[in-house]
Amino acid sequence: MERTFVMVKPDGVQRGLAGEVILRLERRGLKLVGAKFMQVSRELAETHYAVHKGKPFYEGLVRYITSAPVMAMVWEGPNAIQAVRQTMGATRPTEAAPGTVRHDFALEVGRNLTHASDGPETAVAEIGLWFKPSELVSWDRAT
Numbered sequence: 001m002e003r004t005f006v007m008v009k010p011d012g013v014q015r016g017l018a019g020e021v022i023l024r025l026e027r028r029g030l031k032l033v034g035a036k037f038m039q040v041s042r043e044l045a046e047t048h049y050a051v052h053k054g055k056p057f058y059e060g061l062v063r064y065i066t067s068a069p070v071m072a073m074v075w076e077g078p079n080a081i082q083a084v085r086q087t088m089g090a091t092r093p094t095e096a097a098p099g100t101v102r103h104d105f106a107l108e109v110g111r112n113l114t115h116a117s118d119g120p121e122t123a124v125a126e127i128g129l130w131f132k133p134s135e136l137v138s139w140d141r142a143t
């Protein structure tokens, strides 16, 4: 069983698409084990996006992610990391497959609605950054 970090970014929240993202992940069969609706601090944004520091879009990205609330979540399931990334689609919405969230609802890479961990190490690091262990809930989904 795998866990992954997923965030509906400010564009998704402001456009009223947080529910759509949750619906698609639930219907895929994944299990929500943690969720927080929150305003992101500059410090948290800089830590989360540290790997992009120095890139031309970094400042805009940090400013953007702190500009309005996000829905931060942890989802669990078999191959959850890959499953979530498939459901979200390619980072660049114009390269995302039809039927994916980013294809269906986005056009620009800087407003691509969601963030999802890109691998097992990143997932562990991001879950640890955004959630305390006590904020994650173990429960059984109906099958």
Ligand code: CMP
Pocket (backbone or CB within 6 Å): 052, 057, 061, 091, 109, 110, 111, 112, 114, 115, 116
């Ligand atoms: P995300 O999955 O949150 O991880 C890094 C983010 O940087 C990415 O989604 C995009 O929103 C953003 N990003 C990546 N490349 C660019 C770019 N060229 N211009 C603006 N934003 C970008």
